[in-house]
Each structure stands twice: as structure tokens, then as C-alpha cells.
Amino acid sequence: MTTVISAPRERTRTTSLRSRVRRALAPYIFVGPFLVAFALFMVLPLISAFNNSFYADRLVGGRVFVGFDNYRRAFDDSLFWQSAWRVIRFGVVQVIVMLTLSTMFAIGINRMTSWVRHVYRLGIFLPFAIPSVVAALMWGYLYSKNIGPIPDLADAIGTPAVELLSPSWILFSIGNIVTWSFVGYNMIIIYAALQTIPPSLYEAAELDGATKFQQTRTITLPLLRPALLLTTVFSIIGTLQLFAEPETLRRLAPQSINSSFTPNLYALNIAFVSNDLSYAAAVSFIIGFIAFVLSYAFMFVSTKRNT
Amino acid sequence: MYTSSSQSPGRRRPGKRLAALLLTVATVAAACGGSGDDASEATTDDSSAPAASDDIGEDTPDATTGEEPAESDGDKTDVTMWSRVPDLDIQIEDFEAANPVIDIDWQNVGHGGDQYTQLRTAIQAGVVPDVAHIEYQELPAFVAEGALVDVTAYGASELADTYAPGLWANVSGANGEVYGYPWDGGPMGMLYREDIFTEFGIEVPTTWDEFAQAAVDLREQTTDVFLTNATPADAGWWTAMLWQAGARPFQIDGTTVTVDLDDEPAVRVADYWGGLIADGVVSADPDFTPEWNEGFNSGKYATWIAPAWAPSFLQGIAEDTDGLWRVAPIPQWNEGDAVSSNWGGSTLAVIEGTDTPDEAARVAQWFTSEPESTQLFATEQLLFPSTNALLNSEEYTGTEVPFYGGQKVAEIFAEASANVDTEFQFPPFNATWYQFWTDAVGPRIESGDLAPALTETEERVIEFAEQQGFTIGQ
Structure with a gap:
């Protein structure tokens, strides 16, 4: 009898130990492949680039340690700060327009009941699936003054066609491409957040006689805050990294987009046109730092306000 | 991704958020160090035949x-x-x-x-x-x-x-x-539309003076065609223009580089093309774009000042103009000369x-x-x-x-090849100067005031050369 009883007890103990070990190990096994790749392709290059940013590799004189010279040079580099300032101004307008549209679309689709909403959702999301270079090429064609349809459209309406690739319109034109590409992506994040809002809240509000508009203002938007925060931070970082669109349009509009139009474009050209990898590394770290500061400042401000 | 965003109202865990932010920022920085694939193509690939x-x-x-x-x-x-x-x-x-x-x-x-x-x-x-x-x-x-x-x-x-x-x-x-x-x-020559020249009574220009006059004459008769499309923002084309005019932007002697981007021939070239653009008698669309291709195919441009690899390239983009093109030597700054560049x-x-x-x-x-x-x-x-x-x-x-009306195209370019000025030197940071030039001239093309771009580029190039450890010669 006793043996019969003790045997299963034994077994439960060992299995539970084994399963405990297994359970403890499981997360590491799952994230393991990622961590390896992350260390190899992200952490190591970052360390190497950081190290490299303290050297100068000159055509005459070779590689020398220069301390913080590259960073000092970047702080005095008006082209770099012009580019940073340009994307920040660009972002303030573009991110607000894009996220307003995303939120409106998400709320609209969430309200729809028929199958049509699937069509809308997919249609708005689809541009995100188009590679940014392809998107920029496509829009570049639409913008062009002789072969694109915009001059014809303007003609039909009877207004003079704006030159969308001219210096005064270029930021608008790029903003349009970026918004078109990312409005759906942000919409999906916001839409998912909408779905987690319990319907009972709306039912209660309805009983209290709240209008649809009041419901949106007092229930939906406050509960969307985390999703809006997230999409805003992503968008701030994305804006600072603005690259593929201006790079692609540059060939079409050398009068409007120079090699230091955005910080990333500038860093890339320093690295691979001028072969000054050390300076490019320093510039890249400063861009990263700016993205960090802006994102954190945004989170700080937006959380402060409501506590 | 969205579940976490909709559940955690963020403000409770600043530490984790900070970590996540650092991570994304790291991604930004690392991305900057990486891939340059699509970028470099457009910038340095201008001569890719x-x-x-x-x-x-x-x-x-x-x-x-x-x-x-x-x-x-x-x-x-x-x-x-x-x-x-x-x-x-x-x-x-x-x-x-x-x-x-x-x-x-x-x-x-x-x-x-x-x-x-x-x-x-x-x-x-x-x-x-x-x-x-x-x-x-x-x-x-x-x-x-x-x-x-x-x-x-x-x-x-x-x-x-x-x-x-x-x-x-x-x-x-x-x-x-x-x-x-x-x-x-890629010795330089001139491709031109014989039919357009005949229609408007334009003689094939042999000097740049004649070329400028022809541009004006053509424009007086039609608004559909430009004598040519100038592309100063394409540093490869621009260099060929400077080279042919006898400019000597760079002299290299060991680790000493002499930079003189705004010498007399260079300013002459800048004023020449800038003047034609400002007068509206030549167009200035950026090259190697769909719009530019269409310009050749639709007959918007009557000539292309172009290198020896251009004739076969043009056949690919201007199929509708089969048989209408001809080739001539590049116009000269001094009558009777036969100077080409590459x-x-x-x-x-x-x-x-x-x-x-x-x-x-x-x-x-x-x-x-x-x-x-x-x-x-x-x-x-x-x-x-x-x-x-x-x-x-x-x-x-x-x-x-046949595309050139049965003309012996290679013969003309072979002759140009023998006439290429052999004194021109490229600097040891050519891609950089090309880029600086495009940056400087781009915004000036519309006004046609190109010469200041030479001086601006020279300043940037000298600063860069000094950073690279070169001694700047006088």
C-alpha cells in the first residue's frame, strides 16, 4: 500500500521539478534566437560604431584617435542641424495629420457593421505593404510636371498646377507619401485598441443619454491614449529616420532635395559617398540621441498632464 | 504589439518604457550605420552606361x-x-x-x-x-x-x-x-534630330556660339522643342563640360591638392549654360528620369550633348524617333578646334x-x-x-x-576619342565633390545663376580635403 502511494508522490515531485526547470528555461529558449541575432547584428555593430566614432580615418594620415572631435564637429555642422530641424518641423505637421486621420478611420471602421469595413480596412492598410522606394517612385511619377496627371487635373479645374517637386512644395509632397504609407499601419494599432474597450461602457453611457460625439470624447479617446502614445512615439522616431522617400525623389528634384536633406540621408552620404565612416557614426549616434530625447520628452509631457 | 499597447497605460512603469525607448533608439543608430544599397546607386552611378x-x-x-x-x-x-x-x-x-x-x-x-x-x-x-x-x-x-x-x-x-x-x-x-x-x-559628341533641324532651318552648330544662336532661333519658331536639355546637376555631364572647356578644377601632387573650381573656363561654362537656361531657350530637366526619357521620345529635346555610350542608350528610351537622329562632334569653344572630353x-x-x-x-x-x-x-x-x-x-x-539614319556612329565617336584633352585630373574624393556640386547647383538651376555654385562648391571641397589630411596648394 504505502509503496503504491509513495510512488506517484515521488513522480509528481520529479515531474514538477523538471517542469519547473523547463518552465524557467522556456522563455530563454524562445527569445534565444532573437537575442543571438540581436547581439550579432545590433549590439555588436553599435559598439563597433560607437568605438569608431572616436577615430578619424583620413585619406592622408590614416586612422587616428580623435576623442570627441567628431561629435564636436557635428555640433558645429550647420548642414546637420538644418536637416534635423527640417524633419522636426516636418514631423510636427505630418505626425499630427497622419494620426488624426488614422484615429478617424479607426473609429469609423469600428462603427461600421457591414462587410464593407473589411474592404476599407484592407484598402487603407494596403499602402503600408508597398516598399517605400516603390511608393516614392510611384508618387514621383504622379508629381512630375510633364508626364504626371496632376497638371491635367489642375487644367481641368482651371487652376495653375503647383509644381509638387519644387523647393516650396517638396515637404508637403514627401509628407503626402509618408502619410499615405503609414496611415493604415497606425490605424490598425488604434483599431485594435478600440476593440478592447468594453461595449458595456458605451451601453452605460447610452443609458445616461450621452450622444455619440460625447461617447467618443469621454470614453473612446481617453481609452485610446496608450495606443496614441505608442503610435506617436513610433512616428517621431520614424520621422527622424526619414530617408527612402527623399533619397528616391532626389534624382527627380535635385533643385529641392540635397544630400543633407534629412539627418539619415546626410549620415548615409557621409558614410558611403565621402567614406567618412567615423564622422557618420558620430552623426548617427546624435540622431539616435535626438530621437530618444524627443520621444521621452513627449511621453513625459503627455503622462504629466494627466496625473 | 497592440495588445500590450492597449493594456498598459504606460505611466506606471517608466523603467520599462525607458528600456524600450533605448532599444528603439539603438535601432535608429544601428540602422544609420548599415544599408546604403538604394542610396548610393542614384548618387554615384551617373556614368553607368x-x-x-x-x-x-x-x-x-x-x-x-x-x-x-x-x-x-x-x-x-x-x-x-x-x-x-x-x-x-x-x-x-x-x-x-x-x-x-x-x-x-x-x-x-x-x-x-x-x-x-x-x-x-x-x-x-x-x-x-x-x-x-x-x-x-x-x-x-x-x-x-x-x-x-x-x-x-x-x-x-x-x-x-x-x-x-x-x-x-x-x-x-x-x-x-x-x-x-x-x-x-565615353568621349563626348552631340546627338541631334535631323528632322527638327531641317524643319526649322537649323544648321548643325560647330561652335558653342552657333549652338547658343541655334537655341534662340529654334525657340523663336516653336514652343514645343528646346534645342537641348542641360543637366548641370548631373556632375558627370557637368565635368565633361568643364573638361572640354579646358577647366582644371583639381591638380594633385602627392598629398597636395590644388582646388580651383571657379577658373575662367569653368565660369565661362557656368555662365553659358546658366544664360541659356535663364533665357528659356534650353530646358533643364534632371536627367535619367522617366520625364527626361519621355522628353527624347516625344521630341521635346532636339539634341543631347552626350558621350559615346549614349547612342545605344537613346535607342532604348526613344523608340518613337527611330531613324531621325544623327551624330556630330561636340561644338567647340574656339572655331576650328576639335577638343572633346570624357x-x-x-x-x-x-x-x-x-x-x-x-x-x-x-x-x-x-x-x-x-x-x-x-x-x-x-x-x-x-x-x-x-x-x-x-x-x-x-x-x-x-x-x-539604322536608328541614326544609317550613319557611321562609331566613326564620329572614335574621332572624338582621339581628341580628348589629356590634362584633366579627377580628385581622390571625386564622389564627394560630385555630391557637393549637385547640392550647390541644384537650387540655382531655375534662375540660371550657376557661377556662384562653383565658388560654394570650392569652399566645401577645400574644407573636406583639409579634413581628409590633404595639403591645399595655391
Whole structure:
């Protein structure tokens, strides 16, 4: 009898130990492949680039340690700060327009009941699936003054066609491409957040006689805050990294987009046109730092306000 | 992603948020250090001749020859060659038949800037291709980086009369060093629409003065056609213009660089084109864009001041104008002169660090000068020849091209090839100056006030050269 009883007890103990070990190990096994790749392709290059940013590799004189010279040079580099300032101004307008549209679309689709909403959702999301270079090429064609349809459209309406690739319109034109590409992506994040809002809240509000508009203002938007925060931070970082669109349009509009139009474009050209990898590394770290500061400042401000 | 965002109202866990932020920021920084693929193409690939459009399967550049040199297969030596010229197999077969002791491992690692970035990476890593395809304007940079073998030790100095003088000057160092074998060239000429010239009574201009007058005359009669489309923002085209006018923007003497971007000929060229643009008698659309292609196809541009690789390129983009084009020498600054310059073309260079420099040099020399294979390059891969033998061969230059009304196109460019000014020098940071120039001139094109862009570029170039450790000559 006793043996019969003790045997299963034994077994439960060992299995539970084994399963405990297994359970403890499981997360590491799952994230393991990622961590390896992350260390190899992200952490190591970052360390190497950081190290490299303290050297100068000159055509005459070779590689020398220069301390913080590259960073000092970047702080005095008006082209770099012009580019940073340009994307920040660009972002303030573009991110607000894009996220307003995303939120409106998400709320609209969430309200729809028929199958049509699937069509809308997919249609708005689809541009995100188009590679940014392809998107920029496509829009570049639409913008062009002789072969694109915009001059014809303007003609039909009877207004003079704006030159969308001219210096005064270029930021608008790029903003349009970026918004078109990312409005759906942000919409999906916001839409998912909408779905987690319990319907009972709306039912209660309805009983209290709240209008649809009041419901949106007092229930939906406050509960969307985390999703809006997230999409805003992503968008701030994305804006600072603005690259593929201006790079692609540059060939079409050398009068409007120079090699230091955005910080990333500038860093890339320093690295691979001028072969000054050390300076490019320093510039890249400063861009990263700016993205960090802006994102954190945004989170700080937006959380402060409501506590 | 969205579940976490909708559940955690953020503000409770600043530590984790901070970590997440740092992570994303790290991604930004790391991304900056990486990929330059699509970028460099547009910026440094201006001379990528017609051949560039055919991209042969992207072999990965593992370039193992550096580690395991030679003698892998009995007495055979492996020579790795990087080139973007399409269908190279044709000539490789011929080479290996003629040189049974050498095996060529051909790799296409992309063109222009892509390949140069890869090459620099390979040099850093110490596993280099033995031979690489490098454009003339990029040679001095690789020489300054110590990346190229002086091939005079392998008999190259005896080849001075083998290649066109303008190209030979571009591969030769100040003290007789030779850093590359000229493979193809791009002497400048003028393509023009004979039908438009006839319709509006325009004579083929032989000087730039006549050309300017023709631009005005044409514009007085029609608003549909411009005599030409000027592309100052394309530094390759612009350099060819400066070169032909006799500008000497760079003089290199060891580690001393003399920069004079706004010398008299350069200002003359800037004022000339800027004036025509400001007067509205020539257009100034950026080149190698769909709109520009359409400009040729629809008859918006009546000429193209263009290099020897342009005739076949034009056939590809302006199909509707078949048979209407003709070729003439480039207009001259002084009546009676016959000065041309070069835009594009490339060399085969032996890369420092190769274990088989002798064989590598043999490969490079054979591919660029062996009569049968160079003939094939000219007719199959459409490289404009670099060898005097081919440039003087009536069989080659006598070919009549239907797109050009049966004209002997190569004959005119072969002559231009012999007239290329041999004094022009590229700086050891050519891609940088090209970029600075495009940045400076771009916003000035519409107004036509181009000369200040020369001065602005000169200032930036001097600052860059000093940063790179060069002494600036006076």
C-alpha cells in the first residue's frame, strides 16, 4: 500500500521539478534566437560604431584617435542641424495629420457593421505593404510636371498646377507619401485598441443619454491614449529616420532635395559617398540621441498632464 | 504589439518604457550605420552606361580567393573578378581556352556605389577580389586609399600606345605608375534630330556660339522643342563640360591638392549654360528620369550633348524617333578646334592584397586589349572601345546604325576619342565633390545663376580635403 502511494508522490515531485526547470528555461529558449541575432547584428555593430566614432580615418594620415572631435564637429555642422530641424518641423505637421486621420478611420471602421469595413480596412492598410522606394517612385511619377496627371487635373479645374517637386512644395509632397504609407499601419494599432474597450461602457453611457460625439470624447479617446502614445512615439522616431522617400525623389528634384536633406540621408552620404565612416557614426549616434530625447520628452509631457 | 499597447497605460512603469525607448533608439543608430544599397546607386552611378541596366544575378561576394590563393586545381590559378558587365561568360570562356592555367571566378556585386562600398568592405576584411571594375573618376580615390596595385611591374607601361590617350591619362599616375587597364570610354559628341533641324532651318552648330544662336532661333519658331536639355546637376555631364572647356578644377601632387573650381573656363561654362537656361531657350530637366526619357521620345529635346555610350542608350528610351537622329562632334569653344572630353567608361584594376598579381594583371590586360574579345565587348555588350586598334578598325567604325539614319556612329565617336584633352585630373574624393556640386547647383538651376555654385562648391571641397589630411596648394 504505502509503496503504491509513495510512488506517484515521488513522480509528481520529479515531474514538477523538471517542469519547473523547463518552465524557467522556456522563455530563454524562445527569445534565444532573437537575442543571438540581436547581439550579432545590433549590439555588436553599435559598439563597433560607437568605438569608431572616436577615430578619424583620413585619406592622408590614416586612422587616428580623435576623442570627441567628431561629435564636436557635428555640433558645429550647420548642414546637420538644418536637416534635423527640417524633419522636426516636418514631423510636427505630418505626425499630427497622419494620426488624426488614422484615429478617424479607426473609429469609423469600428462603427461600421457591414462587410464593407473589411474592404476599407484592407484598402487603407494596403499602402503600408508597398516598399517605400516603390511608393516614392510611384508618387514621383504622379508629381512630375510633364508626364504626371496632376497638371491635367489642375487644367481641368482651371487652376495653375503647383509644381509638387519644387523647393516650396517638396515637404508637403514627401509628407503626402509618408502619410499615405503609414496611415493604415497606425490605424490598425488604434483599431485594435478600440476593440478592447468594453461595449458595456458605451451601453452605460447610452443609458445616461450621452450622444455619440460625447461617447467618443469621454470614453473612446481617453481609452485610446496608450495606443496614441505608442503610435506617436513610433512616428517621431520614424520621422527622424526619414530617408527612402527623399533619397528616391532626389534624382527627380535635385533643385529641392540635397544630400543633407534629412539627418539619415546626410549620415548615409557621409558614410558611403565621402567614406567618412567615423564622422557618420558620430552623426548617427546624435540622431539616435535626438530621437530618444524627443520621444521621452513627449511621453513625459503627455503622462504629466494627466496625473 | 497592440495588445500590450492597449493594456498598459504606460505611466506606471517608466523603467520599462525607458528600456524600450533605448532599444528603439539603438535601432535608429544601428540602422544609420548599415544599408546604403538604394542610396548610393542614384548618387554615384551617373556614368553607368547602357550596360548597367542588365544586372546579372547577384552573386554573393564571398571572394574566397584571398584566403585560399592559387593552385587549388592542379596547376590552375583562380582569379576573382568583380564586374557588372553583362554576359561576361562569353569572353571568360575565350580567355580560359587561351590561358588554361587560369580560372576566372566572375562575380557581379552590383554597379557604381554599391560595388565600391563592397570593395572597401572587402579591403577592410582582407579578402579582396583580384581584379575589379572601377570607373575612371573613382580610380584616384582607390589609389589614395592604397587599394590598387601599380601594374607597371607587370608590363603595363608598354601599353601606352594600346589604349586611347585620353583614357590612358586617366589611369596613369604622376610618375608613370599605372593603376588600371582602360576597358571602355565615353568621349563626348552631340546627338541631334535631323528632322527638327531641317524643319526649322537649323544648321548643325560647330561652335558653342552657333549652338547658343541655334537655341534662340529654334525657340523663336516653336514652343514645343528646346534645342537641348542641360543637366548641370548631373556632375558627370557637368565635368565633361568643364573638361572640354579646358577647366582644371583639381591638380594633385602627392598629398597636395590644388582646388580651383571657379577658373575662367569653368565660369565661362557656368555662365553659358546658366544664360541659356535663364533665357528659356534650353530646358533643364534632371536627367535619367522617366520625364527626361519621355522628353527624347516625344521630341521635346532636339539634341543631347552626350558621350559615346549614349547612342545605344537613346535607342532604348526613344523608340518613337527611330531613324531621325544623327551624330556630330561636340561644338567647340574656339572655331576650328576639335577638343572633346570624357564622360563615363571604366577600367579593370588589380586590387592590393591579391596573392596573384601577375595573373590578375594578365586577366585585366587580356579583357581590355585582346582583339577578339574587345571586338565582342563592343558589339555584344556595347562597351565603347578603349583600344586604338579597335578605334581605328574600319570594320568596327564603319558599322551603319539604322536608328541614326544609317550613319557611321562609331566613326564620329572614335574621332572624338582621339581628341580628348589629356590634362584633366579627377580628385581622390571625386564622389564627394560630385555630391557637393549637385547640392550647390541644384537650387540655382531655375534662375540660371550657376557661377556662384562653383565658388560654394570650392569652399566645401577645400574644407573636406583639409579634413581628409590633404595639403591645399595655391
